[in-house]
Amino acid sequence: xxxxxxxxxAEPGLTVVEIAACDDQTALAVQALLAARCAISPADRxxxxxxxxxxxLRCFLDLRQAPEA
Numbered sequence: 001x002x003x004x005x006x007x008x009x010a011e012p013g014l015t016v017v018e019i020a021a022c023d024d025q026t027a028l029a030v031q032a033l034l035a036a037r038c039a040i041s042p043a044d045r046x047x048x049x050x051x052x053x054x055x056x057l058r059c060f061l062d063l064r065q066a067p068e069a
Contacts, residue, residue: 013064019057021046027057039065 004016017034021027024046031042041060048055 008060013062015061015063017059017061019059020054021057022054024055027055031057031059034059034061035067037067038063039067 008014008016019027019030021030027046031040034040035042039062043057043059046055046057
């Protein structure tokens with residue numbers, strides 16, 4: 001995965017969440033749970049890192065805002 005951009009964590013309440021899971025469905029389900037609780041810039045796909053188990057998904061959360069309806 002690319003390095004985290006400084007703008008994504010520039011203020012309190014902004015966060016980057018990396019999810020590691022055994023499959024796409026699990027990672028996307030965790031992302032959906034997060035999206036129900038706060039504003040999120042969701043990932044549209046997962047990545048697989050060579051030599052590491054499972055898959056990865058990175059999403060960006062803004063805890064200062066409510067989720068979109």
